[in-house]
Amino acid sequence: MSSPVLFAEGLRKRFGGYYALDGFDLSVPAGTVCGLLGPNGAGKTTVLRILSTLMRPDGGRATVAGYDVTRQAAEVRNNIGMIGQQSTVDDILTGRENLALWGRLYHLSAANAKRRADELLEQFGLNAAASKQVKYYSGGMRRRLDLASSFITAPRVMFLDEPTAGLDPRNRIEMWSAVRALAQAGTTVLLTTQLLDEADQLADQIVLMDGGREIASGTPDELKARTGGDWIDVTVRNIAQLPAAAGVMARAAGGKLQTAAGEHRISAAVADRAHALTDVTRALHDAGIDAEDVTLRRATLDEVFLLLTGKDAEEVEAV
Amino acid sequence: MNGFVEALADGAVVAKRNLIKVKRVPDLIVFSTLSPIMFVLLFAYVFGSAIEIPGINYREFLMAGIFAQTVLFGATITGTGLAEDMQKGIIDRFRSLPIARSAVLIGRTTSDLVNNVIVIVVMSVTGLIVGWRIHSSFLEALAGFGLLLLFAYAVSWGMAVVGLAVRSPEVVNNASFIVIFPLTFIANTFVGTTNLPGPLKAFAEWNPISAVTQAARELFGNTSPQFPPPDVWPLKHSVVASVVWSVVILALFVPLAIRQYRKAVAR
Numbered sequence: 003m004s005s006p007v008l009f010a011e012g013l014r015k016r017f018g019g020y021y022a023l024d025g026f027d028l029s030v031p032a033g034t035v036c037g038l039l040g041p042n043g044a045g046k047t048t049v050l051r052i053l054s055t056l057m058r059p060d061g062g063r064a065t066v067a068g069y070d071v072t073r074q075a076a077e078v079r080n081n082i083g084m085i086g087q088q089s090t091v092d093d094i095l096t097g098r099e100n101l102a103l104w105g106r107l108y109h110l111s112a113a114n115a116k117r118r119a120d121e122l123l124e125q126f127g128l129n130a131a132a133s134k135q136v137k138y139y140s141g142g143m144r145r146r147l148d149l150a151s152s153f154i155t156a157p158r159v160m161f162l163d164e165p166t167a168g169l170d171p172r173n174r175i176e177m178w179s180a181v182r183a184l185a186q187a188g189t190t191v192l193l194t195t196q197l198l199d200e201a202d203q204l205a206d207q208i209v210l211m212d213g214g215r216e217i218a219s220g221t222p223d224e225l226k227a228r229t230g231g232d233w234i235d236v237t238v239r240n241i242a243q244l245p246a247a248a249g250v251m252a253r254a255a256g257g258k259l260q261t262a263a264g265e266h267r268i269s270a271a272v273a274d275r276a277h278a279l280t281d282v283t284r285a286l287h288d289a290g291i292d293a294e295d296v297t298l299r300r301a302t303l304d305e306v307f308l309l310l311t312g313k314d315a316e317e318v319e320a321v
Numbered sequence: 322m323n324g325f326v327e328a329l330a331d332g333a334v335v336a337k338r339n340l341i342k343v344k345r346v347p348d349l350i351v352f353s354t355l356s357p358i359m360f361v362l363l364f365a366y367v368f369g370s371a372i373e374i375p376g377i378n379y380r381e382f383l384m385a386g387i388f389a390q391t392v393l394f395g396a397t398i399t400g401t402g403l404a405e406d407m408q409k410g411i412i413d414r415f416r417s418l419p420i421a422r423s424a425v426l427i428g429r430t431t432s433d434l435v436n437n438v439i440v441i442v443v444m445s446v447t448g449l450i451v452g453w454r455i456h457s458s459f460l461e462a463l464a465g466f467g468l469l470l471l472f473a474y475a476v477s478w479g480m481a482v483v484g485l486a487v488r489s490p491e492v493v494n495n496a497s498f499i500v501i502f503p504l505t506f507i508a509n510t511f512v513g514t515t516n517l518p519g520p521l522k523a524f525a526e527w528n529p530i531s532a533v534t535q536a537a538r539e540l541f542g543n544t545s546p547q548f549p550p551p552d553v554w555p556l557k558h559s560v561v562a563s564v565v566w567s568v569v570i571l572a573l574f575v576p577l578a579i580r581q582y583r584k585a586v587a588r
């Protein structure tokens with residue numbers, strides 16, 4: 003086992019009398035994607051800022067690529083790329099000029115910086131807007147340019163703070179594949195997100211945080227298993243039959259029920275995976291309920307989130 | 322040494338970025354030249370008729386003072402520019418790069434120096450139109466401009482500290498106006514210092530802006546034997562005094578600015 007590329011132990015950071023980080027631990031192996039997940043104010047950005055040497059911790063220690071973030075900050079910076087939560091591209095410059103500028107600051111020659119800029123414009127679908135000033139870009143285009151600028155070199159470690167905030171679904175999926183490609187090429191990625199789906203899609207390891215510390219971690223599947231595992235979803239054709247269906251499912255599946263207002267769907271935690279599907283289907287049929295769809299599935303990260311933070315994931319996601 | 326060369330190269334990249342912005346959004350430079358042009362016209366035509374400097378046309382006397390005031394205001398752009406980049410999180414991004422701590426500051430102060438050169442050219446033309454003339458050699462005149470720019474460059478580093486500490490371009494703008502405006506008036510810029518009341522007189526005589534103005538006046542040949550400078554060291558040896566002031570300001574504020582940059586944490 004090689005030592006982790008990202009490592010943190012007992013990190014603390016205080017703002018005034020408030021601990022934004024309160025004993026945070028992290029260990030991320032090389033070439034993997036780790037997702038930091040948590041509600042607003044959980045301390046995700048603070049973790050990234052400390053690991054990228056922008057901020058000093060008040061306690062604990064952390065290493066990036068083997069270098070200590072406080073004592074060897076210069077070496078750390080030689081090994082990282084970083085995209086903040088805020089856009090940092092220049093409005094007045096064109097897309098190409100922005101990328102060439104960052105290329106130069108990563109010490110590419112002028113010619114190489116230009117060439118790399120063109121490659122990235124192509125890769126991030128910004129070719130048509132390459133010579134336009136960024137102030138004419140849409141929010142999504144701007145975010146893509148931000149990301150492109152962090153892909154100039156393939157650093158050993160990449161920090162991405164809410165990389166897909168403001169992207170439409172198509173661009174989000176493109177972004178995901180860019181992150182996967184980066185990890186495949188050996189870069190270790192630490193990203194923050196409030197989108198459970200995103201963490202589920204991208205991360206090899208998820209660290210769920212709240213109140214400045216880790217409250218759970220593991221692979222997406224491990225975390226899902228922690229809510230008790232499986233759920234069964236039933237969609238009824240006629241919404242008037244929903245209460246009746248709920249009664250049937252409570253008896254047949256034996257677990258907790260969940261439903262969202264106005265939806266035709268009802269979910270129940272499943273105690274006995276092997277028989278749940280047939281039991282529920284038969285019980286519904288016997289009760290004369292017209293089910294459009296009955297499916298058995300793993301718990302979603304939303305449910306994990308809800309269970310572990312006591313907060314409503316939907317509410318967090320809507321921000 | 323190698324690190325220093327690299328910092329300069331990175332600084333040049335940052336300076337180029339700032340200058341592209343000046344080129345595309347010329348408002349800032351237009352306004353920073355319009356106000357001194359207005360000053361030249363006001364002083365030359367309104368106050369000039371009432372102010373008498375023995376042995377020399379007031380317009381010739383005036384120009385060095387206006388130059389000094391103008392390049393000082395030019396230096397404040399360093400503070401506002403850095404505060405703006407800080408607000409936008411760009412300084413954070415720069416700080417995560419493997420470049421020297423000084424590179425961004427070198428770039429910023431350099432592009433503001435270039436700005437000041439442009440402003441000085443415009444001002445000179447305006448001066449020449451209202452009757453200002455250089456009566457010295459070409460090299461002396463060049464030295465005069467050089468000294469003005471050196472002093473402004475030093476002040477730029479002071480403004481960098483302010484900009485990084487204050488973080489808001491508007492506040493930097495207002496604060497520097499409140500400080501620099503009176504400083505440029507309690508000096509020999511627009512009138513002689515002889516008739517000022519006691520403490521103000523002492524202040525004006527030792528004000529670095531007075532030394533720089535006096536030095537520029539001498540190097541442009543805009544002085545008169547009937548109006549010698551007051552008998553204090555910095556004004557008797559104004560060129561040396563200006564260089565000393567600039568070096569002292571640099572020695573103080575370059576390390577301070579770099580320290581402030583290192584500490585700077587945007588919200």
Ligand SMILES: Nc1ncnc2c1ncn2[C@@H]1O[C@H](COP(=O)(O)OP(=O)(O)OP(=O)(O)O)[C@@H](O)[C@H]1O
Nearest residue numbers: 017022040041042043044045046047048049587588
């Ligand atoms: N520079 C600062 N000064 C004071 N308080 C701060 C500062 N930066 C962060 N905080 C506080 O620390 C806590 C954690 O902030 P952080 O930005 O790390 O959260 P986050 O998980 O990234 O939240 P979000 O999802 O909203 O981005 C918050 O309560 C925030 O108000």
Ligand SMILES: [Mg+2]
Nearest residue numbers: 046047048087
């Ligand atoms: Mg954040």
